[in-house]
Amino acid sequence: xxxxxxxxxxxxxxxxxxxxxxxxxxxxxxxxxxxxxxxxxxxxxxxxxxxxxxxxxxxxxxxxxxxxxxxxxxxxxxxxxxxxxxxxxxxxxxxxxxxxxxxxxxxxxxxxxxxxxxxxxxxxxxxxxxxxxxxxxxxxxxxxxxxxxxxxxxxxxxxxxxxxxxxxxxxxxxxxxxxxxxxxxxxxxxxxxxxxxxxxxxxxxxxxxxxxxxxxxxxxxxxxxxxxxxxxxxxxxxxxxxxxxxxxxxxxxxxxxxxxxxxxxxxxxxxxxxxxxxxxxxxxxxxxxxxxxxxx
Amino acid sequence: xxxxxxxxxxxxxxxxxxxxxxxxxxxxxxxxxxxxxxxxxxxxxxxxxxxxxxxxxxxxxxxxxxxxxxxxxxxxxxxxxxxxxxxxxxxxxxxxxxxxxxxxxxxxxxxxxxxxxxxxxxxxxxxxxxxxxxxxxxxxxxxxxxxxxxxxxxxxxxxxxxxxxxxxxxxxxxxxxxxxxxxxxxxxxxxxxxxxxxxxxxxxxxxxxxxxxxxxxxxxxxxxxxxxxxxxxxxxxxxxxxxxxxxxxxxxxxxxxxxxxxxxxxxxxxxxxxxxxxxxxxxxxxxxxxxxxxxxxxxxxxxxxxxxxxxxxxxxxxxxxxxxxxxxxxxxxxxxxxxxxxxxxxxxxxxxxxxxxxxxxxxxxxxxxxxxxxxxxxxxxxxxxxxxxxxxxxxxxxxxxxxxxxxxxxxxxxxxxxxxxxxxxxxxxxxxxxxxxxxxxxxxxxxxxxxxxxxxxxxxxxxxxxxxxxxxxxxxxxxxxxxxxxxxxxxxxxxxxxxxxxxxxxxxxxxxxxxxxxxxxxxxxxxxxxxxxx
Numbered sequence: 001x002x003x004x005x006x007x008x009x010x011x012x013x014x015x016x017x018x019x020x021x022x023x024x025x026x027x028x029x030x031x032x033x034x035x036x037x038x039x040x041x042x043x044x045x046x047x048x049x050x051x052x053x054x055x056x057x058x059x060x061x062x063x064x065x066x067x068x069x070x071x072x073x074x075x076x077x078x079x080x081x082x083x084x085x086x087x088x089x090x091x092x093x094x095x096x097x098x099x100x101x102x103x104x105x106x107x108x109x110x111x112x113x114x115x116x117x118x119x120x121x122x123x124x125x126x127x128x129x130x131x132x133x134x135x136x137x138x139x140x141x142x143x144x145x146x147x148x149x150x151x152x153x154x155x156x157x158x159x160x161x162x163x164x165x166x167x168x169x170x171x172x173x174x175x176x177x178x179x180x181x182x183x184x185x186x187x188x189x190x191x192x193x194x195x196x197x198x199x200x201x202x203x204x205x206x207x208x209x210x211x212x213x214x215x216x217x218x219x220x221x222x223x224x225x226x227x228x229x230x231x232x233x234x235x236x237x238x239x240x241x242x243x244x245x246x247x248x249x250x251x252x253x254x255x256x257x258x259x260x261x262x263x264x265x266x267x268x269x270x271x272x273x274x275x276x277x278x279x280x281x282x283x284x285x286x287x288x289x290x291x292x293x294x295x296x
Numbered sequence: 297x298x299x300x301x302x303x304x305x306x307x308x309x310x311x312x313x314x315x316x317x318x319x320x321x322x323x324x325x326x327x328x329x330x331x332x333x334x335x336x337x338x339x340x341x342x343x344x345x346x347x348x349x350x351x352x353x354x355x356x357x358x359x360x361x362x363x364x365x366x367x368x369x370x371x372x373x374x375x376x377x378x379x380x381x382x383x384x385x386x387x388x389x390x391x392x393x394x395x396x397x398x399x400x401x402x403x404x405x406x407x408x409x410x411x412x413x414x415x416x417x418x419x420x421x422x423x424x425x426x427x428x429x430x431x432x433x434x435x436x437x438x439x440x441x442x443x444x445x446x447x448x449x450x451x452x453x454x455x456x457x458x459x460x461x462x463x464x465x466x467x468x469x470x471x472x473x474x475x476x477x478x479x480x481x482x483x484x485x486x487x488x489x490x491x492x493x494x495x496x497x498x499x500x501x502x503x504x505x506x507x508x509x510x511x512x513x514x515x516x517x518x519x520x521x522x523x524x525x526x527x528x529x530x531x532x533x534x535x536x537x538x539x540x541x542x543x544x545x546x547x548x549x550x551x552x553x554x555x556x557x558x559x560x561x562x563x564x565x566x567x568x569x570x571x572x573x574x575x576x577x578x579x580x581x582x583x584x585x586x587x588x589x590x591x592x593x594x595x596x597x598x599x600x601x602x603x604x605x606x607x608x609x610x611x612x613x614x615x616x617x618x619x620x621x622x623x624x625x626x627x628x629x630x631x632x633x634x635x636x637x638x639x640x641x642x643x644x645x646x647x648x649x650x651x652x653x654x655x656x657x658x659x660x661x662x663x664x665x666x667x668x669x670x671x672x673x674x675x676x677x678x679x680x681x682x683x684x685x686x687x688x689x690x691x692x693x694x695x696x697x698x699x700x701x702x703x704x705x706x707x708x709x710x711x712x713x714x715x716x717x718x719x720x721x722x723x724x725x726x727x728x729x730x731x732x733x734x735x736x737x738x739x740x741x742x743x744x745x746x747x748x749x750x751x752x753x754x755x756x757x758x759x760x761x762x763x764x765x766x767x768x769x770x771x772x773x774x775x776x777x778x779x780x781x782x783x784x785x786x787x788x789x790x791x792x793x794x795x796x797x798x799x800x801x802x803x804x805x806x807x808x809x810x811x812x813x814x815x816x817x818x819x820x821x822x823x824x825x826x827x828x829x830x
Contacts, residue, residue, distance in 0.1 A: 009777030012811040013686055013725040016772050020726050071773060077812045 010073040018082040018101040019070055021109035021132040023143060025063035028173055028185055029056045030205055030215065042270035043281075044246035044262040048236040051217050055187060055203050061162070062147045062169060066113060066128065069099045086116065092158055094119050107134040115157060125155040135174075142174040165192040183207040197222035197229065211240025212293055218251075226254030241266045243290040263289035328442065329397045330367045331390040332407040334358045335375040335383050338747070340413025340420035348706075349494050351376045351747050353411040353448060353504035360511050361407060364565035364609050376747060379424035383410075387434055395439045405442040405562075408435055411504055414449035432482075441479055442562060444525070448485040448504045481562070482553040483507075483529055485536070493540055493548055499593040503550055506535035506597065513567040513608040514598040521568020521607060524561040535599065567609040573632055574615070575639045576606040581619065581626075585640075588616040590795065591829070592666065607637065617645060625650060665703035670799060671696050672825020674715065676734075678807065679818045687777075687809065688763060688819070689721030689732050695823055697799075704741075709753065711740040723765075728772055730765045740785055754786040757803060781805045781819075795829045 011019075030052045074082040085098035096118055101111040113128035132143040149166040152159055167190040174184050187203040198221030205215035217234040224230050230253030238244030243266045249259040255277075263272035263286070271288035275281045336354025338347040358374045361367040371393060373386035387408075394404045408431075413420035418427045435443050485503035498505045507528060509515075515523045515531030533550045540548040567573070574587065582602040587610060589595045595615060596608050612634040619626040628645040632638050674693040695715040703710055718733040742755025758780060765775040783805030789797040803821040808814060 007777070007779035007808050007810050009775065009809075009811040011773065011775045012809075013723055014812050016723060016726045016728070016775075019772065074812075 015074055015077070015082060018074070018103070018109070021101055021103075021141075021143075022066055022070065022099070022111050022130065023063060023132075023145065023171075023173065024067050024070075025056075025060045028059050028063065028171065028183070030185075030213070031207060031211070040270070041268045042262050042264035042273070044234065044236065044248055044260065045244065045264045045268045045270075047234060047248070048215065048238075048244070048246055051203070051234065051236075052205075052215060055205070055215075057162075058169065058187070058189070059171075062128070063145075065097070066099065069097055069113065088118075089115075095157065098124070108132065115152065115155070117155065117157075122155070125151050125157070127152055143172070145169075145171045165194060167191055193221070208293060210293070213238055222253075224250065224254040228253035228256075230254055230256075237292045239290055239292065242268060245272075245289045245292065261286075265290075328366065328405045329394075329402040330361075330365065330371065330405045330407060331394055331440070332358070332361050332365075332367045332372040332409070333375070333383065333386045333390055334361070334373065334407075334409045335378060335386075335412070335421065336410070337375075337377050337412040337421045338745075339377065339422045340415065341423045341425075344413050344415065344420060346745075347412065347494060349500040349504075350411040350413075350448075353500045353508075354409065356500065356508050357409050357411075357446075357504065359611075360508055360565060363611070364511065364567060364570055365407070366566065367407065376749070377422065379421050380419070380426040381424065383419075383421065383426055384434070387438070391438050398439055403442075404440040405444065406435065406438050406440040407444045407446075409446045409448075411448040411501065414447070419447075419449065436480055442481070443479055444481045444483075444562070444564075446483040446507070448501050448507075480553075481525060482551075483532075484551045484553075486548045486550060495539075498597070502536045502539050502548060503532060505594070506539070507532040509535070509596045509598060511565045512596045512610065513565075513573070513606055514596060516567060516606065519604055519606075521566065522563045523565045523567060524563050526561045528564055531599075535597070565609070567607045570609045571637050572612065572635055573607060573609040573637055574630060575637050576600050576608070577639055578603055578605045580605075580640060580642055583619045583621075586616075586618045588618070590614060612636075619645070624648065666701050666830055668699045668701065668827050668829040669697065670699070670825040670827030672799070672823055674717075674801075674821050674823030674825075676717070676819055676821045679820075686721075686724040687817075688734075689719045691717045691719040691732065691734055693717035693734070693821070693823070695825060697825065697827065699827070701744075701829075707744050707746065709740075709742045709744055709755070711738075711742060711755075711757075713738050713740070723767075723772075726772065729768045730775075731768075732763065732765050734761065734763045736761050742785060744789075749791055751789040751791065751797070752787070753789070754784070757783050757785045757805070759783065759805065761807070777809070777811065779807055779809075781807050789827065797827050797829070799823075799825050799827050801825070 069084050069087060072084055072087065074084055076083045080103045082101045083098065084100075086096040087098070089095040089097055094117060095115055097113060097115050099111065099113045101109060103109050109132045111128070111130050111132075112126050114124040114126050116122055116124045126148065128145060128147050130143060130145040132141050135142050147166075147169040149159065149163055149168065153164065168188075169190075170188045172186045184206045185204070189201045191199060191201070193199050198219055200220045202218040203215060204218075205213060207213040214235070214237045216236075217232075219232045219234075220229065222229050223232060231251040232248065233251050234246060234248045236244060236246035243264060245261070245263040247259060247261050250256050258276060260275045260277075261272070262270055262274070263284075265271050270283050272286055273281055273283040334354050334357055336351040338350045340347070354374065354376060358372060362369050362372050371390075373390065375382045375386060390406060394406065397404050410419055414428070417429070418425040419431065432445075435445055485501065494501045495505070500508075510528040510531035511523050513523065515527040517527050517530070518524075529550070529552050533552070536548055536550055540546070576585065576598065580600060582600050585598045585600060586594050587596045587598070587608065590613060595610055598606055598608055600606050610632055612632050614629060614631050617628045617630055617640060625648040626642075626645040627648045630638060630640055630644070672695055674695050675690065676693055677690040678688040693715045694717060695713060697711060697713040699712075700710045702708070714735075714737055716733075716735045718731065720729065720731055722729050736759050738757055738759035740755055740757035742753045744751050744753035759782075761777075761779050761781055763777045767774070783803050785801060785803045787799055787801030789799045791797040801821075801823045803823075805819050805821070807817040807819055809817050
């Protein structure tokens with residue numbers, strides 16, 4: 001009968017379920033308010049945008065790889081797993097990737113993305129590991145992804161200059177699939193010290209259904225002249241219109257306790273700025289700040 | 297002395313009946329209040345072979361009598377594929393109508409026509425039987441002045457396409473039957489020991505075909521524009537015998553029983569009053585003219601004599617004309633507008649080789665393959681169990697059908713169809729809204745059983761399905777699935793004109809879903825469409 005009714009297709013519904021266990025870069029990306037066009041962009045607004053751009057670039061760098069692998073139909077299927085690959089890496093000849101997604105039970109999945117040097121029969125090296133739990137349905141899931149850049153470097157995978165200093169990238173997230181629903185993501189980067197001695201960066205952001213959002217950057221490094229290692233925190237919140245406010249504070253280290261507060265309007269121009277270490281830049285008062293929703 | 301007495305009594309009876317008949321038949325066709333019961337049934341029950349044209353013959357006779365024979369449609373009863381009870385019911389209805397007419401002083405006539413199986417002394421209408429003697433008794437007792445019975449049926453035979461399939465005692469209405477009813481005329485299509493034959497070429501039985509051609513005007517030997525009973529019978533007899541003389545079943549000789557034989561006549565159709573059809577002028581060459589309608593059926597076969605004219609009261613339409621010469625054909629086309637009598641000019645015909653004969657088989661029409669096209673709307677649904685609904689949502693379809701009839705075999709239909717549609721749904725596993733679209737191309741082979749109005753059909757179909765799902769969320773890529781899907785198809789076509797029909801159709805298909813393991817699904821489709829036969 002099979003011969004008579006020749007059939008073919010790419011994905012089954014079950015495939016989609018396995019695919020949905022692994023987040024795509026676009027699902028976790030921070031949606032920026034409209035890009036600023038003013039030349040007088042508020043300082044912390046600009047820092048916020050730069051930080052968000054870096055986050056999105058990082059997500060795209062890591063999860064874009066998964067997106068590419070996943071764009072193919074599964075290579076093999078079992079009752080509790082799907083395997084994509086191995087696929088040759090066209091950008092890195094001599095390397096191949098394989099994605100394995102396993103259903104642990106009815107509500108949880110694990111997965112790993114591995115890479116192998118095809119020359120000489122090297123062992124597979126795990127780059128990404130992740131988990132996903134269906135906490136109340138496929139669209140109410142919680143997940144965690146860890147990218148092990150150090151392992152890639154050890155295996156001599158040709159990392160680019162942006163990712164070469166990185167050790168690990170850990171992402172935890174929840175409620176990422178329902179359009180318009182809140183997204184909560186925490187992204188932690190451990191890295192080799194850069195020129196400023198930065199060894200770790202943490203991004204935590206939350207996007208509400210109405211388009212407003214909040215992001216918190218925490219950076220550890222010797223970024224302020226002086227002997228101590230500083231911990232800097234930038235907390236920014238914005239409305240869907242683009243108007244927002246941010247606070248930059250020195251949590252510890254040299255200059256501990258100093259803080260800058262700034263607000264901006266829909267054109268990202270500063271309406272309020274309180275910068276104690278440079279009072280000539282102060283602008284307006286707090287009444288010029290937008291009213292923002294409560295974030296978790 | 298007994299003999300002269302009997303002779304005198306018989307002559308007196310003949311004289312009285314003759315007066316009645318002359319009052320009816322000698323006048324124009326519309327003097328008599330005419331009633332008709334016309335029955336045709338292709339089926340004669342389980343022990344007979346289905347006929348092909350009995351119903352069509354009955355329909356043709358009905359058309360002629362109501363159009364040309366002075367029978368009002370409210371007085372005409374057409375029974376297609378009905379049973380004996382339907383015939384008896386119609387006769388009972390006519391009796392009441394005739395009795396009422398008689399009370400108003402009208403002269404009345406009953407025309408009974410039957411085309412179908414007959415066996416063991418009974419008409420076989422499907423699984424039911426109507427004994428010939430009972431029928432005769434009913435007709436004879438009918439409260440009318442003139443009764444005309446025409447039976448186009450025969451005893452069974454073993455020859456292909458003869459009416460009846462097995463040997464059995466002959467049924468016969470003797471041409472010299474006792475004169476037990478005044479004004480009773482009986483025509484049969486064949487003698488008591490003969491089969492009545494159908495012909496694929498003419499699309500009907502020989503006898504009914506020639507009787508119809510005669511009633512349309514071919515039998516108007518007198519040239520007065522009226523076809524009488526004797527003229528029609530003589531024409532049908534001559535042409536039927538001529539056509540069947542060389543047939544495998546042997547010559548077929550129609551019979552004629554008339555209790556006033558030789559003493560009167562009755563006008564059956566008035567082809568002059570209609571003033572519509574084709575006129576063969578006196579100077580037109582003699583010979584047999586075939587008038588073929590758009591469906592390829594011989595609407596009339598006219599044997600025109602030398603130096604006489606003929607009116608053929610055909611329905612409005614376009615006809616192909618053919619006359620056969622020893623070395624070539626003369627062919628042409630002619631349009632008959634509504635309400636117009638069009639003269640066939642010999643100059644409008646052209647020479648053509650025999651290979652271009654619209655009427656093939658020596659002297660017969662070949663019902664060659666023909667195309668039809670249909671378009672309509674359908675609805676498709678995959679059976680929910682086990683996972684069908686989540687994969688393929690119920691979908692409305694736009695469909696186009698192409699059908700090639702009588703190509704492989706008579707009443708076999710080779711079909712090709714295209715369909716497309718779309719729907720929205722939600723993938724149940726991932727709760728993701730999607731847009732589903734489907735296109736299909738398929739081939740089918742069906743067998744149909746054409747009747748006058750309804751043509752049921754059943755067959756098999758093989759479809760190539762091309763299905764696609766795109767998700768509103770870009771988290772999921774587009775899905776596609778294609779499959780060859782075998783299935784069954786059944787339906788019925790209702791013909792509301794000769795070339796146009798409405799089709800209701802159902803399909804049941806098997807669908808293998810094997811992306812991540814073999815799963816046997818199925819789906820059903822319902823559709824309705826309008827079809828046009830070329």
